[in-house]
Protein backbone atom coordinates (compact mmCIF):
# COMPACT_ATOMS: atom_id res chain seq x y z
CA UNK A 1 0.00 0.00 0.00
CA UNK A 2 2.56 2.54 1.07
CA UNK A 3 4.87 1.45 -1.74
CA UNK A 4 2.23 1.86 -4.41
CA UNK A 5 1.35 5.25 -2.92
CA UNK A 6 4.99 6.16 -3.13
CA UNK A 7 5.17 5.07 -6.77
CA UNK A 8 2.03 6.99 -7.66
CA UNK A 9 3.51 9.99 -5.99
CA UNK A 10 6.81 9.71 -7.82
CA UNK A 11 4.99 9.17 -11.09
CA UNK A 12 2.88 12.26 -10.48
CA UNK A 13 5.94 14.28 -9.61
CA UNK A 14 7.70 13.10 -12.73
CA UNK A 15 4.77 14.21 -14.83
CA UNK A 16 4.74 17.62 -13.24
CA UNK A 17 8.45 17.90 -13.72
CA UNK A 18 8.29 16.78 -17.37
CA UNK A 19 5.38 19.10 -18.05
CA UNK A 20 7.23 22.02 -16.55
CA UNK A 21 10.27 21.30 -18.68
CA UNK A 22 8.54 20.81 -22.00
CA UNK A 23 7.33 24.34 -22.75
CA UNK A 24 10.69 25.84 -21.92
CA UNK A 25 12.58 23.55 -24.26
CA UNK A 26 9.96 23.83 -26.99
CA UNK A 27 10.27 27.60 -27.08
CA UNK A 28 13.99 27.53 -27.73
CA UNK A 29 14.63 27.16 -31.49
CA UNK A 30 17.13 24.39 -32.19
CA UNK A 31 20.64 25.78 -32.56
CA UNK A 32 22.00 26.27 -36.07
CA UNK A 33 24.62 24.08 -37.56
CA UNK A 34 26.30 26.39 -40.05
CA UNK A 35 26.79 25.10 -43.56
CA UNK A 36 27.90 26.60 -46.86
CA UNK A 37 26.68 25.53 -50.31
CA UNK A 38 29.55 24.04 -52.31
CA UNK A 39 27.54 22.99 -55.38
CA UNK A 40 26.91 25.53 -58.19
CA UNK A 41 23.31 25.67 -56.97
CA UNK A 42 21.19 23.71 -54.56
CA UNK A 43 17.44 23.28 -54.68
CA UNK A 44 15.45 23.37 -51.48
CA UNK A 45 12.28 21.30 -51.31
CA UNK A 46 9.37 21.24 -48.86
CA UNK A 47 10.09 17.61 -47.87
CA UNK A 48 13.24 15.45 -47.91
CA UNK A 49 12.27 14.23 -51.39
CA UNK A 50 13.14 15.63 -54.82
CA UNK A 51 9.53 15.21 -55.97
CA UNK A 52 8.10 17.40 -53.20
CA UNK A 53 7.44 21.05 -53.95
CA UNK A 54 10.32 23.30 -54.79
CA UNK A 55 10.83 25.97 -52.14
CA UNK A 56 13.85 27.94 -53.30
CA UNK A 57 17.23 27.64 -54.92
CA UNK A 58 20.44 28.44 -53.09
CA UNK A 59 23.58 29.63 -54.87
CA UNK A 60 27.18 28.55 -54.46
CA UNK A 61 28.74 29.84 -51.21
CA UNK A 62 25.41 30.72 -49.61
CA UNK A 63 25.36 30.14 -45.86
CA UNK A 64 22.48 28.35 -44.22
CA UNK A 65 21.20 27.30 -40.83
CA UNK A 66 20.66 23.55 -40.58
CA UNK A 67 18.67 22.19 -37.64
CA UNK A 68 18.60 18.50 -38.40
CA UNK A 69 19.18 15.82 -40.92
CA UNK A 70 17.49 12.71 -42.18
CA UNK A 71 19.04 9.74 -43.93
CA UNK A 72 16.48 8.78 -46.55
CA UNK A 73 16.48 5.09 -47.29
CA UNK A 74 17.60 4.36 -50.83
CA UNK A 75 18.48 8.03 -51.25
CA UNK A 76 20.96 10.45 -49.77
CA UNK A 77 21.08 12.29 -46.50
CA UNK A 78 18.89 15.40 -46.45
CA UNK A 79 19.24 18.37 -44.14
CA UNK A 80 16.49 20.55 -42.70
CA UNK A 81 17.16 24.23 -43.42
CA UNK A 82 15.48 27.03 -41.47
CA UNK A 83 17.26 30.09 -42.81
CA UNK A 84 19.67 31.54 -45.31
CA UNK A 85 22.30 33.57 -43.47
CA UNK A 86 24.38 36.62 -44.18
CA UNK A 87 26.97 38.39 -42.01
CA UNK A 88 25.94 40.34 -38.93
CA UNK A 89 23.14 37.98 -37.99
CA UNK A 90 21.04 38.74 -41.05
CA UNK A 91 18.79 35.83 -41.85
CA UNK A 92 16.15 35.08 -44.44
CA UNK A 93 13.80 32.51 -42.99
CA UNK A 94 13.18 29.44 -45.10
CA UNK A 95 11.71 26.07 -44.26
CA UNK A 96 12.86 23.24 -46.44
CA UNK A 97 15.13 20.34 -47.19
CA UNK A 98 18.16 19.88 -49.41
CA UNK A 99 20.65 17.10 -50.04
CA UNK A 100 23.61 17.22 -47.72
CA UNK A 101 26.18 16.32 -50.39
CA UNK A 102 25.83 19.85 -51.81
CA UNK A 103 27.02 21.35 -48.53
CA UNK A 104 30.16 21.74 -46.47
CA UNK A 105 30.40 22.86 -42.84
CA UNK A 106 31.02 26.62 -42.69
CA UNK A 107 34.53 27.74 -41.72
CA UNK A 108 35.03 29.07 -38.20
CA UNK A 109 35.83 32.58 -39.48
CA UNK A 110 32.63 32.62 -41.55
CA UNK A 111 30.55 31.52 -38.58
CA UNK A 112 32.06 34.39 -36.58
CA UNK A 113 31.05 36.85 -39.31
CA UNK A 114 27.57 35.34 -39.60
CA UNK A 115 26.87 35.52 -35.89
CA UNK A 116 28.40 38.95 -35.27
CA UNK A 117 26.09 41.62 -33.89
CA UNK A 118 23.93 43.52 -36.38
CA UNK A 119 25.10 47.10 -37.10
CA UNK A 120 23.50 49.47 -34.61
CA UNK A 121 22.54 52.08 -37.20
CA UNK A 122 20.88 49.70 -39.64
CA UNK A 123 17.08 49.77 -39.83
CA UNK A 124 15.81 46.84 -37.79
CA UNK A 125 12.73 45.70 -39.66
CA UNK A 126 13.15 45.78 -43.42
CA UNK A 127 10.00 46.92 -45.17
CA UNK A 128 9.00 45.14 -48.37
CA UNK A 129 11.21 47.02 -50.85
CA UNK A 130 14.19 46.95 -48.50
CA UNK A 131 13.86 43.18 -48.08
CA UNK A 132 16.26 42.72 -50.97
CA UNK A 133 19.01 43.97 -48.68
CA UNK A 134 18.49 41.15 -46.23
CA UNK A 135 20.18 38.46 -48.29
CA UNK A 136 23.00 40.60 -49.64
CA UNK A 137 25.19 42.34 -47.07
CA UNK A 138 25.83 46.02 -47.85
CA UNK A 139 29.48 45.26 -48.66
CA UNK A 140 28.55 43.14 -51.67
CA UNK A 141 25.97 45.49 -53.17
CA UNK A 142 28.55 47.62 -54.99
CA UNK A 143 29.02 44.71 -57.39
CA UNK A 144 25.71 45.19 -59.19
CA UNK A 145 24.69 48.57 -60.49
CA UNK A 146 20.89 48.53 -60.65
CA UNK A 147 19.80 48.43 -64.27
CA UNK A 148 17.38 51.32 -64.10
CA UNK A 149 15.97 53.14 -67.06
CA UNK A 150 14.04 51.70 -69.96
CA UNK A 151 14.80 48.07 -69.10
CA UNK A 152 13.09 48.30 -65.69
CA UNK A 153 11.07 45.24 -64.78
CA UNK A 154 8.45 45.14 -62.04
CA UNK A 155 6.42 42.22 -60.74
CA UNK A 156 3.18 43.38 -62.32
CA UNK A 157 4.58 45.37 -65.28
CA UNK A 158 4.52 43.87 -68.76
CA UNK A 159 7.81 42.50 -70.07
CA UNK A 160 8.65 44.10 -73.40
CA UNK A 161 11.41 41.82 -74.62
CA UNK A 162 11.73 38.29 -75.98
CA UNK A 163 9.16 36.10 -77.70
CA UNK A 164 5.64 35.35 -76.45
CA UNK A 165 4.40 34.29 -73.96
CA UNK A 166 7.10 36.19 -72.05
CA UNK A 167 6.78 39.37 -74.12
CA UNK A 168 3.57 41.13 -73.15
CA UNK A 169 3.08 39.28 -69.87
CA UNK A 170 4.12 40.25 -66.34
CA UNK A 171 6.14 38.03 -64.02
CA UNK A 172 2.99 37.78 -61.90
CA UNK A 173 1.07 36.38 -64.89
CA UNK A 174 3.91 34.04 -65.90
CA UNK A 175 4.07 32.33 -62.50
CA UNK A 176 0.40 31.49 -62.92
CA UNK A 177 0.93 30.06 -66.40
CA UNK A 178 2.14 26.79 -67.87
CA UNK A 179 5.86 26.30 -68.60
CA UNK A 180 7.19 26.20 -72.15
CA UNK A 181 10.05 23.84 -71.32
CA UNK A 182 10.15 20.83 -68.96
CA UNK A 183 12.11 21.09 -65.69
CA UNK A 184 13.91 17.87 -66.56
CA UNK A 185 14.78 16.78 -70.11
CA UNK A 186 12.60 13.97 -71.40
CA UNK A 187 9.69 14.21 -68.97
CA UNK A 188 6.41 13.26 -70.65
CA UNK A 189 4.23 16.31 -71.44
CA UNK A 190 1.45 15.13 -69.13
CA UNK A 191 3.79 15.41 -66.16
CA UNK A 192 4.96 19.01 -66.59
CA UNK A 193 2.56 20.86 -68.91
CA UNK A 194 0.57 22.23 -66.02
CA UNK A 195 0.47 25.36 -63.94
CA UNK A 196 3.45 26.15 -61.74
CA UNK A 197 1.56 25.70 -58.48
CA UNK A 198 1.47 21.95 -59.10
CA UNK A 199 5.16 21.91 -58.24
CA UNK A 200 6.13 25.31 -56.80
CA UNK A 201 4.82 28.00 -54.51
CA UNK A 202 5.90 31.08 -56.40
CA UNK A 203 4.98 34.51 -55.18
CA UNK A 204 6.74 37.86 -55.39
CA UNK A 205 8.99 36.96 -52.46
CA UNK A 206 10.01 33.42 -53.43
CA UNK A 207 10.49 34.44 -57.07
CA UNK A 208 12.77 37.25 -55.89
CA UNK A 209 15.02 34.72 -54.15
CA UNK A 210 15.40 32.86 -57.44
CA UNK A 211 15.81 36.10 -59.41
CA UNK A 212 18.63 37.21 -57.13
CA UNK A 213 20.54 34.07 -58.03
CA UNK A 214 20.48 35.23 -61.63
CA UNK A 215 21.51 38.75 -60.65
CA UNK A 216 24.39 37.38 -58.61
CA UNK A 217 25.56 34.96 -61.27
CA UNK A 218 24.12 35.63 -64.76
CA UNK A 219 25.41 32.24 -65.97
CA UNK A 220 22.64 30.72 -63.88
CA UNK A 221 20.08 32.09 -66.36
CA UNK A 222 21.37 29.59 -68.91
CA UNK A 223 21.51 26.50 -66.71
CA UNK A 224 18.15 25.11 -67.83
CA UNK A 225 15.42 26.33 -70.22
CA UNK A 226 12.60 25.62 -67.79
CA UNK A 227 10.18 27.35 -67.31
CA UNK A 228 10.11 29.84 -70.23
CA UNK A 229 13.64 29.95 -71.63
CA UNK A 230 16.25 32.70 -71.35
CA UNK A 231 14.19 35.88 -71.89
CA UNK A 232 12.13 35.33 -68.76
CA UNK A 233 15.26 34.75 -66.69
CA UNK A 234 16.87 37.91 -68.06
CA UNK A 235 13.70 39.77 -67.09
CA UNK A 236 13.86 38.20 -63.61
CA UNK A 237 17.52 39.20 -63.32
CA UNK A 238 16.72 42.84 -64.17
CA UNK A 239 13.82 42.71 -61.74
CA UNK A 240 16.16 41.58 -58.94
CA UNK A 241 18.73 44.23 -59.88
CA UNK A 242 16.01 46.86 -59.48
CA UNK A 243 15.07 45.50 -56.04
CA UNK A 244 12.22 43.08 -56.96
CA UNK A 245 9.61 45.82 -57.08
Ligand code: HEC
Nearest residue numbers: 174175177178179183191192194195196198199210226227
Ligand atom coordinates in the same frame (compact mmCIF):
# COMPACT_ATOMS: atom_id res chain seq x y z
C1 HEC B 1 6.09 19.24 -63.03
C2 HEC B 1 6.53 20.11 -61.99
C3 HEC B 1 6.89 21.54 -62.38
C4 HEC B 1 6.07 22.48 -62.96
C5 HEC B 1 4.64 22.33 -63.44
C6 HEC B 1 6.84 23.69 -62.98
N1 HEC B 1 8.09 23.48 -62.46
FE1 HEC B 1 9.58 24.82 -62.23
N2 HEC B 1 10.84 23.40 -61.59
C7 HEC B 1 10.50 22.09 -61.36
C8 HEC B 1 11.68 21.36 -60.93
C9 HEC B 1 11.76 19.87 -60.58
C10 HEC B 1 12.75 22.29 -60.94
C11 HEC B 1 14.23 22.03 -60.62
C12 HEC B 1 14.95 21.69 -61.90
C13 HEC B 1 16.46 21.74 -61.75
O1 HEC B 1 16.95 22.41 -60.82
O2 HEC B 1 17.16 21.17 -62.58
C14 HEC B 1 12.17 23.55 -61.34
C15 HEC B 1 12.89 24.72 -61.41
C16 HEC B 1 12.33 25.97 -61.66
C17 HEC B 1 13.03 27.22 -61.64
C18 HEC B 1 14.51 27.40 -61.41
C19 HEC B 1 15.19 27.33 -62.76
C20 HEC B 1 16.67 27.59 -62.69
O3 HEC B 1 17.13 28.50 -63.39
O4 HEC B 1 17.35 26.89 -61.93
C21 HEC B 1 12.14 28.20 -61.92
C22 HEC B 1 12.40 29.70 -62.04
C23 HEC B 1 10.87 27.56 -62.14
N3 HEC B 1 11.01 26.21 -61.96
C24 HEC B 1 9.71 28.23 -62.43
C25 HEC B 1 8.54 27.61 -62.82
C26 HEC B 1 7.38 28.33 -63.31
C27 HEC B 1 7.29 29.84 -63.42
C28 HEC B 1 6.45 27.40 -63.63
C29 HEC B 1 5.07 27.63 -64.22
C30 HEC B 1 5.05 28.40 -65.44
C31 HEC B 1 7.02 26.09 -63.31
N4 HEC B 1 8.28 26.28 -62.83
C32 HEC B 1 6.36 24.89 -63.45
C33 HEC B 1 9.26 21.53 -61.50
C34 HEC B 1 8.16 22.16 -62.09
